[in-house]
Amino acid sequence: MASSKFVKKLTSMAIVGVGGVAAFTGISFYNGNEKFYENILMPTIQKVSGETAHELAIFLCKHNLFPSSTLKDPESLKISFFNHQLSNPIGIAAGFDKQGEAVENLERIGFGFVEIGSVTPQPQPGNPKPRVFRSPLDEAIINRYGFNSLGHAVVFENLKGMKERQRFKGVLGVNLGKNKTSENALEDYSKGLRLFSPIADYIVVNVSSPNTPGLRSLQSKKELQELLTNLLKIRESLPAEHRKPILLKLAPDLTKDDVNDIVTVVTNGSSKIDGLIISNTTIGRDDLKNETFARETGGLSGLPLKLKSTQLIAEMYSLTKGKIPIIGVGGIFSGQDAFDKIEAGSSFLQLYTAFALHGPPVVEKIKSELDGILKEKGFKSIEAAIGLRADGIFGSIFIQNKM
Numbered sequence: 513m514a515s516s517k518f519v520k521k522l523t524s525m526a527i528v529g530v531g532g533v534a535a536f537t538g539i540s541f542y543n544g545n546e547k548f549y550e551n552i553l554m555p556t557i558q559k560v561s562g563e564t565a566h567e568l569a570i571f572l573c574k575h576n577l578f579p580s581s582t583l584k585d586p587e588s589l590k591i592s593f594f595n596h597q598l599s600n601p602i603g604i605a606a607g608f609d610k611q612g613e614a615v616e617n618l619e620r621i622g623f624g625f626v627e628i629g630s631v632t633p634q635p636q637p638g639n640p641k642p643r644v645f646r647s648p649l650d651e652a653i654i655n656r657y658g659f660n661s662l663g664h665a666v667v668f669e670n671l672k673g674m675k676e677r678q679r680f681k682g683v684l685g686v687n688l689g690k691n692k693t694s695e696n697a698l699e700d701y702s703k704g705l706r707l708f709s710p711i712a713d714y715i716v717v718n719v720s721s722p723n724t725p726g727l728r729s730l731q732s733k734k735e736l737q738e739l740l741t742n743l744l745k746i747r748e749s750l751p752a753e754h755r756k757p758i759l760l761k762l763a764p765d766l767t768k769d770d771v772n773d774i775v776t777v778v779t780n781g782s783s784k785i786d787g788l789i790i791s792n793t794t795i796g797r798d799d800l801k802n803e804t805f806a807r808e809t810g811g812l813s814g815l816p817l818k819l820k821s822t823q824l825i826a827e828m829y830s831l832t833k834g835k836i837p838i839i840g841v842g843g844i845f846s847g848q849d850a851f852d853k854i855e856a857g858s859s860f861l862q863l864y865t866a867f868a869l870h871g872p873p874v875v876e877k878i879k880s881e882l883d884g885i886l887k888e889k890g891f892k893s894i895e896a897a898i899g900l901r902a903d904g905i906f907g908s909i910f911i912q913n914k915m
Contacts, residue, residue: 549870549871549872549873550870550871550873554869554870554871558646558648561642561644562642562644562645562646562653562655563641563642563643563644565646565868566608566644566868569608569868570608570609570613570614572617573609573613573614573617573618573621574613574614574617576616576617576620577617578617578620578621578872579621579872580617580620580621581620581621581622581872581875581876583622583876583879583880585599585600585622585624585879586600586879586880586883587893588883588886588887588891588892588893588894589601589624589879589882589883589894590893591859591860591893591894591895593624593625593683593859593860594713594714594757594786594787594837596625596683596713598624598625598683598860599624600622600623600624600879601624601859601860601861601894602622602623602624602850602860602861602862602863602875602878602879603623603624603625603626603627603683603685603839603860603861603862603863604618604623604625604626604627604862604863604864604867605627605841605862605863605864606627606628606629606630606685606687606716606718606761607629607630607655607657607864608864608867608868609626609628610628610629610630610631610657610660610661611628611631611661611662611666611667611670612628612629612631612667612670612671612674612686613670615628615671615674615680615682615684616674616677616679616680619680619681619682621872621875622872622875622876622879623682623863623875624682624683624860625682625683625684625685625713625860626682626683626684626685627684627685627686627687627716627862628667628671628684628685628686628687629661629667629686629687629688629689629716629718630659630661630687630688630689630718630721631661631663631664631667631686631687631688631689631704631708632659632661632663632664632689632690632691632700633663633664633690633691633694633700633703633704634663634664634691635661635662635663635666636658636659636660636661636663636691636692637660638657638658638659638660638661638723639656639657639658639660639723643655643656643657643658643810644656644657645805645808645810646805646868646869647800647801647802647805648869649801649802649805650800650801650802650805650814650815650816651814651815651816651843651845651865651866651869652800652805652812652813652814652815652816652817652865653812653813653814653864653865653868653869654805654808654809654810654811654812654813655723655793655810655811655813656723656808656809656810656811657723658692658723658724659689659690659691659692659721659723659724661689664703664704664707664708667686668707668708668711671684671686671708671711671712672711675711683713683714684711684712684713684714685712685713685714685715685716685759686704686708686711686712686714686715686716687716687718687761688700688701688704688705688708688715688716688717688718689718689721689724689727690724690727692724692725697719697730697739698738698739698742698743701717701739701743702742702743702746705743705746705747705758706746706750709747709750709754709755709756710753710754712756713756713757714756714757714758714759714786714787715756715757715758715759716758716759716760716761716789717739717740717743717758717759717760717761717785718761718792719731719736719739719760719761720761720762720763720791720792721792721793721811722763722765722792722793722794722795722810722811723810723811728763731762731763731766731770731774732770732773733773733774733776733777736773736774736777736783737777737780737782737783740758740760740777740778740783740785741782741783743758744758744782744783744784744785757786757787758785758786758787759785759786759787759788759789759839760778760785760787760788760789761788761789761790761791761792762774762788762789762790762791762792762824762828763791763792763794764790764791764792764793764794764796764817764820764821764824764842765794765795765796766824771824771827771828771831772831774828775828775831775832778832778836779832779835779836785836786836786837787836787837787838787839788828788836788837788838788839789838789839789841789862790821790824790825790828790838790839790840790841790842790858791817791820791821791824791825791841791842792811793810793811793812793813793817794811794812794813794816794817794820795811795812796812796816796820797812797816798816799816800812800816813842813843813864813865814843814865814866814869815843815845815865816843817842817843818842818843818844818849818852819843820842821840821841821842821843821853822840822842822843822852822853822856822905823856823905823906825838825840825853825856825857825858825902825905826856826857826901826902826903826904826905826906827905827906828857829856829857829858829899829902829906830857830902830903830906831906834857834898834899834902837859837860838857838858838859838860839858839859839860839861839862840853840854840856840857840858840860840861840862841861841862841863841864843865844861844862844863844866844878845866845870845874845878846877846878846881847877847878847879847880847881847882847883847884847885848881848885849878850878850881850882851882851885851886851897854894854897854898855897855898855899855900855901855902855905856899856901856902856905857898857899857902858898859894859895859898863875863878866878
């Protein structure tokens, strides 16, 4: 009898305990508690594979299960983006929402704009699994997805449905890739430009992923000029309301000659584009602490990419005389990281790895810190700080290259 009472009491205590933990977890999750994410949720998610964690994050976003941001964006963060007004300059980079499934909740989390993709014309599975690897020790991710895409038709329907629900009021970018087996890159990008221009606010030509064989060769002078010239001609053939800005996404692993050639192309009349995204992932493996992680092939993102991308931003800003807007991406984990990118020449910013490793609270954290830095330095807006240190950072590149 006593034993039976003890079991019942133990069972009741267990139920109360589990209920308490569940309640705490739920409240912390929906309140966006930074310490809860940092110390409990994200370390738990790290125990599953990188791709499973990515799929879980997309599921939570798609079904509006992440908490909405409660932060009112500071006035200092407002900025004009290709004839759109952003409440803040921080977007989610392509590579997170590849299929255009989670756009609405990404805006609610606090991103100023959302870029989806890369999208390929035909569906393709991408590279064999496993293909995503995380190193919290390095604050980094290596991926070799290889443009896994449901294809133009499915992604277009996802975005069309989103637009019809009329809950998304933000700025949408569509990042275009080519199919792995395609022998005609221009045709692949042209199809995407024609299909998505009516529904997107800007289009990105991604010729810089390291995970599709031969793709980065499209950054060479002759091929890039031919590609961009033809895409711009196609844009001009579209109805006026469908002629959207075209941006080019660059690799961080360019030589000085590569950079000079690209500047010549993107500032040329017939191939002059509207903006640059700097940068994609790197194939470099400098100073990684996790040796097993470092041996994986693919594109490296996160903290180890920060300096390399910032230097390339400064270089391109200086060489183009600040006339081509830049979206800076690569290793942004704090407000200071964001400010460094702005001083190097970025007008806008994107996150990927910080969001994947630290969860939604990192978005508000970076915005709050960035606002504080701007105030501390006496800047009323981001525009006042764009490119202020570009020449100095640009010069340091050549010093390093000569050593």
